[in-house]
Amino acid sequence: MQPLLQREQVRIGAAGAPSVLTLPADAPGLVLFTLGSDAGGSADHPARHDEFVANALHAHGVGSLLPERSDATAGTGRVAADVERQTRCIDAVLVWATRHPATAGLRLGVFGTGAGAAAALRAAADHANAVCAVVACSGRPDLAGGAALQRVEAPTLLIVGGADADALARNRQAMRQMGCRKRLEVVPGASSRFLEPGTLDTAAHLAGAWFATHLTARCDT
Numbered sequence: 516m517q518p519l520l521q522r523e524q525v526r527i528g529a530a531g532a533p534s535v536l537t538l539p540a541d542a543p544g545l546v547l548f549t550l551g552s553d554a555g556g557s558a559d560h561p562a563r564h565d566e567f568v569a570n571a572l573h574a575h576g577v578g579s580l581l582p583e584r585s586d587a588t589a590g591t592g593r594v595a596a597d598v599e600r601q602t603r604c605i606d607a608v609l610v611w612a613t614r615h616p617a618t619a620g621l622r623l624g625v626f627g628t629g630a631g632a633a634a635a636l637r638a639a640a641d642h643a644n645a646v647c648a649v650v651a652c653s654g655r656p657d658l659a660g661g662a663a664l665q666r667v668e669a670p671t672l673l674i675v676g677g678a679d680a681d682a683l684a685r686n687r688q689a690m691r692q693m694g695c696r697k698r699l700e701v702v703p704g705a706s707s708r709f710l711e712p713g714t715l716d717t718a719a720h721l722a723g724a725w726f727a728t729h730l731t732a733r734c735d736t
Contacts, residue, residue, distance in 0.1 A: 519539065519540040520537055520538065520539055520540075520573060521537070521538045521539075521540075521617070522535060522536065522537050522538075523535075523536045523617065524536075525580075525615070527607055527608050527611045528607055528611075532582050532583055533582075533583045534580050534581060534582045534583065535579075535580070535581045535583065536578070536579075536580050536615075536617065536618070537569065537573060537578055537579050537580075537581070538578040538617060538618075539573050539576050539577070539578060541576070542576055542577055542578040542621065543576070543577070543621070543622060543730050543731045544577055544578065544621050544622035544623065544624055544647065544648075544726065544730025544731070545577070545578040545579070545580060545612060545618050545621045545622075545623055545624070545730075546569075546572055546577055546578065546579050546580070546623075546624040546625065546626050546650075546726055546730075547580050547605060547608050547609070547612070547623065547624070547625050547626070548565055548568075548569065548579065548580065548581045548582060548625075548626050548627075549601050549604070549605060549625065549626070549627040549628070549631030549632075549634050549635055550565075550582055550584060550601070550631060564628075564708075564709065564715060565581055566581065567715055567716075567719055568626065568652070568715075568718070568719045568722055568723075569581050570719075571716075571719035571720055571722065571723040572722065572723045572726060572727075574723060575723035575724060575726065575727040576727060577624075577723065577726045577727055577730060578618070578621065580608065580612070580618075594630055594655075594658060595658075597630050597634075598630050598633045598634050598637070598658055598659070601627075601630065601631055601634035602634040602637045602638055602641075604634075605625060605634055605635065605638035606638060606641070606642070609623060609638065609642055609645050609646070613645070621730075622647045622648075622730040622731075623645055623646055623647060623730075624646065624647055624648035624649065624650070624669075624726050624729070624730055625638060625639060625646055625648075625649050625650075626649075626650045626652070626722060626726075627649070627650075627651050627652075627654055628651070628652050628653055628654055629653065629654060629655055630654075630655050630658055631654065632651030632652070632654025632655055632656050632658075632659075633654070633655050633656060633657070633658035633659040633660075634659075635649050635651060635654075636649060636651070636656055636659040636663060636664060636667055636671070637659050637660075637663045639667045639668070639669045639671070640659075640663040640664070640666035640667045640668075641663075641666075643666070643667075643668040643669070646669045647669055647670075647729055647730055647732075648669050648670050648671070648672075648725060648726055648729035648730055649667070649669050649670070649671040649672070650671070650672045650674065650721075650722045650725055650726065651671070651672070651673050651674065651686070652674040652709075652718055652722060653674065653675060653676060653679065653682060653707050653708070653709065653718075654673070654682075654686070655682075655685060656673060656685070656686060656689035656690075657685045657686075657688055657689045659689070661692050664689055664692040664693050665692055665693070665694060667693055667694075667695045668695050669695060669729075670695060670696040670697070670725070670729045671693065671695055671696070671697045671698075672697070672698050672700060672721065672722065672725040673686045673689070673690060673697070673698070673699045673700070674700045674702065674718050674721055674722065675699065675700070675701055675702070675705075676701075676702050676704075676705030676706050676707055676709060676714065677701045677702055677703045677704055677705055678704055678705060678706045678711075679705070679706055679707045682707060683701065686699060687699065698725075700718075700721050702714050702717050702718055702721075705717075705718070
């Protein structure tokens with residue numbers, strides 16, 4: 516049986532892009548989505564991929580906060596600038612989530628793709644008391660920088676397509692610098708966009724299970 520969902524369109528900050536907040540009944544936690552960009556600053560995953568993963572989280576009983584894609588959320592074309600911008604956005608959303616009546620008290624996780632994975636990990640490093648879990652899917656965690664990666668305490672899952680050799684190498688490199696609980700999952704036959712049949716479903720299920728496990732436990736366990 517699918518969990519009963521509560522949906523609400525919200526705006527974080529006066530200039531923030533609209534986001535869709537979805538909460539299953541009795542959700543233990545909320546996952547904040549970043550809108551990742553690739554090395555060229557363009558969106559690296561279609562919006563439907565984000566929605567697909569969010570639906571998988573709901574099936575696991577976990578809530579989601581999914582920004583709507585717009586010109587305001589598009590990449591700048593400069594990867595370092597995009598990581599900084601997205602990190603600031605996550606910082607603002609974390610503050611908002613602790614104050615919004617429907618989400619205050621929920622354990623928080625962050626899901627990132629592309630450069631958004633680096634922003635998710637930087638935010639986790641800066642807010643160890645708030646971020647309880649991270650999932651980076653086809654991401655660039657290496658862009659977070661070694662200093663930030665070493666400070667991440669939240670359990671982190673890295674998901675990479677088996678046909679994406681460059682991403683696999685980068686994720687393994689980043690993983691070696693992280694001292695937190697961590698795991699690398701390789702989806703066989705998947706490219707960077709998980710367009711191959713069944714691959715996105717596998718990645719979404721892995722993300723949902725990770726968040727369901729680590730947003731149920733306390734952040735400091």
